[in-house]
Amino acid sequence: MHKKLFIPGPVEIDPEILQAMATPMIGHRMPEYARLHGSVTSGLKQVMATDNRVFLATSSAFGVMEGAVRNLVQGRCVNFCNGAFSDKWHDVTRRCGKEADAVKVPWGQPITPEMVEQALATGRYDSFTLIHNETSTGVMSPLREIMAVAERYPDVISIVDTVSSMSALPVPVDELGIDVCIFGVQKAFALPPGLAVFSASERSLERAKCVEGRGYYFDFLEFAANDDKDNTPSTPCISLIYALAKQLERIFAEGLEQRWCRHRELAASVRGWVQERGFDFFVAEPYRSLTLTCVANNRGIDLKKLKGALGERGYAFDDGYGKLKGETFRIAHMGDLQLDDLNKFMSVIDELLPGV
Template identity: 30%
Template sequence: MEDKHMLMIPGPTPVPEKVLLAMAKRPIGHRSGDFSKIIAEINDNLKWLHQTKNEVLTLNVSGTGAMEAGMINFLSPGDRVLVGVNGKFGDRWAQISETFGLDTVRISAEWGQPLDPGEFQTHLESDSKKEIKAVIITHSETSTGVLNDLETINKHVKAHGEALIIVDAVTSLGAYNVPVDEWGLDVVGSGSQKGYMVPPGLGFLSVSDKAWQAYETCKFPRFYMDLGKYKKANLKASTPFTPPVNLMYGLQISLQMMQREGLEGIFSRHQRLTNMTRAAVKALGLQTFAADEVASTAVTAVTSDTVNTEDIRKIMSSKYGITLAGGQDHLKGKIFRIGHLGFVSDRDMLTGIACLEATLSELGHKIPAQAGVKAAAAQLV
């Protein structure tokens, strides 16, 4: 059946009809008074979502662009940085750091395992000369479904006194409680195609006063990615360059929807969806790649000893119109990933699990009838 496709990946995520309809409107002048009012509303609601009093900057980039901007605006060539690497995206931030000539120290863990806060503590406490300028962390590691202990790592950064903490919250912002001001997070990057329920194309950065102080001495050249320009424009409810007007229409509506649900409602819904998914996966005789204690609320990575994960993805797509994510790099063909991020409801999850159960049966995987759906539904009681 046409137009019945269902995304169950960690991004792009499903987009609400209200957002799609808003994006279908004709564009208006991005320097007009009417558009300035939209920007002002968006800026206020982004502060609400980030739980911060500081400006949240909107860039015409993906999450990767936001993270790159978050590095080159507050650091200088040769600065020492600690980068947590336990998946595809931690590795990407280390690659960006190395590309820009930063003295990059990788603190690694096996993919599927969380980063050890104690390793960061050791490096930071031994830095008597205060040479470490930043710690760069992926909060929700999308490639493996692991949620790193950002709060504890950040406490060690704060004890150091000098280092900034730069956070990839691309799949945790809008799915997990990230109280930016309460924790004192300096730079937090995210992207529109995740918890924001908007198509790809917008990146967001919240920036602390401490980070803005570092901006004044940053020596990397930048122009389009110069965050000082974005801050200046933000304060005037404007943008330094031409924004994607129709994406901004959609963002305005999605943030209104998030406000109506409320932060606690958003976080509890994502936790419930996570619990449903993990309970169902285990009931179906599959294995979760990450332990329950460190499970991301955005995506669940799944392995199987008996069924080919790519066969599962193929049938889910061709027969049921549901897209699941595959593994990345050395995990390709070894895991599949179920996204439960953004505009996803209990009904969506039950539907996906029922189709997964039917797919496994077709592949000869022996399971009790309705085992997955029953396990998931039990999480709703």
Template identity: 40%
Template sequence: MHKRLLIPGPTEVKSDVLKQQAKPLIGHRPKEFTELYTGIFDKLQKFHKTKQWVTVPTASGTLFMDMTARSLVKEKALCCVNGAFSKRCADTIKACGKEIEKIEIEWGKAVKPEVILEKLDSGKYDTLTLCHNETSTGVRNPIYEIGKAVKKEHPDIMYVIDSVSAMGGDKVIPEEIQCDLIYASTQKAYALPPGLAIGFVSDAAIKRCEEVPNRGRYTDLKGLYDYYQKKQQTPSTPNVSLLYALSYQLDRMLEETSEGRHKRHEEMAKWTQEWAKKHFEMFPEPGYESITVSTIKNTKGKSVAELNKELAKRNYMISNGYGDLKEKTFRIGHMGDWTTADIKDVCSHIEEIWEL
């Protein structure tokens, strides 16, 4: 029995989108592939209202953490850590042999521009990393305000953002954010199966790569860029089947418009927050709640594991809290192609099961 996924990724994929993957394969060197890939490039630029170069590697989003370390960090990165995924990014950069310093912020709280500026003023860092939407806590960091403040004082720093669980639903316009790399995975707000990552890259980031030796192969951002400039293709074999699905889904997204998609996510989040406040409390600091995943404090001490067993009988699945937050919080993922009506439905089942 299929459980409809209201977890913070992978999210539900429409059946017509899934079917795109069953198309007969093509090679990745003929003209047909170039047309497919450049078509996706154009649609992504259009949806995100950007002129930045975009790359779609066959990988999950974590690849971009390694790529940040291997291709962008010269010596030392300042990593803002306010949850599990921002910590993963910091740890990955360290594991690649580069120096890091963390700004540790309590889980549930957002990263503010002031704390970053204070640290950056020491001038020791060449890269700044941040998570747009901390999926572990449901906190949405103010990436536009941070970009504005940071780039005014430190224009040369590489501003790198993990938007894995936000981009495609939340508003992401790279030039307005002033970021050098912002990336996502397809299984989240783009509502596709997992297996592709999407990254927007500034010209400055491509220049930075030239100053960073030992970029590897799969993690060589400049390698991807150069190959695209020369052939409008990918240097290694891509997941063509998923690219078909992405191309099709981007047409649907463009039809909805980026504003429409953003508004629908805002509406789902607002409704969920009101519902949560009626029965429980929100976990994130007020004003910084994610619009793609709501993390709710389990103030009534209910069993989230039992809830999910009951929800499964009703063809739904939500998420327990992440790590130490398990059973202390629960998460409703409202990303991708869900609507407020669907969220109301799953919440009415939660009310019945938990007798709220």
């Protein structure tokens, strides 16, 4: 039995998307691929509101997250850490042999503009990493305010992960001044995993030219040179790119504004349910994510049992990430999810709660 995914990624995929993946194969050096590549990158620029170059990498998000630090950290980087994925990004930065410091806050807290100001004002850093929406904790940091701080430090390259926010809410890359904006497609974009997208500003590409040890697979300059021909350095995941083309068509048919509005409605519905059932939120306002809700298990529910029972009813449920397992659970409300489906899921939880 297929379990309907209410976990924070991968998310449920529309059958139309799966169908698009069955399109007969083409060669990536054929003109048909260049046309496909050109059309998806121009659609992505619209969603990301950027005139920067947009590249397609055949990997999960962390491929490009690692690639970005290898390409852009020349001297020293600061990693802002407030959850599992941002903590890991710091570790990855160090593993790439880069000088890096972590500014860490407890899980459940946001990164604030003040923290960013304090770090950048030291003059020690030429780059920083930030996760807009920490999926492990359901915290959304105030990106606009943070980028307003970053704007005052033009020599510092901003590397921002929007894995679980891009397309669910406005992230206008150029207006915010994000140098490198990265996302994997298996979350808010609602595609199967295996493809990462990133935009790169001119100054980030200039920086890359001066950085040694960029490797090959994620060398930003290779991406730029190949993109000039609407292509990729290595064989891309063409089936997924067909799926992306279909998804962009669907996103524009729904309308970006409507997609953002639907995500606000989904979030409001889950938040209402959480309050009505007497649960606490793990995250304080105004930092609650719009794409997933992390719920504190203050009612002492046997989450493992609930997960099992939901599994038997055909639903995949998340009982907390890493060290938060058992203490919190997360309900994802991102991608192509519709309000009726979400409410049905919560009504099934309601039926099961008395027994757990």
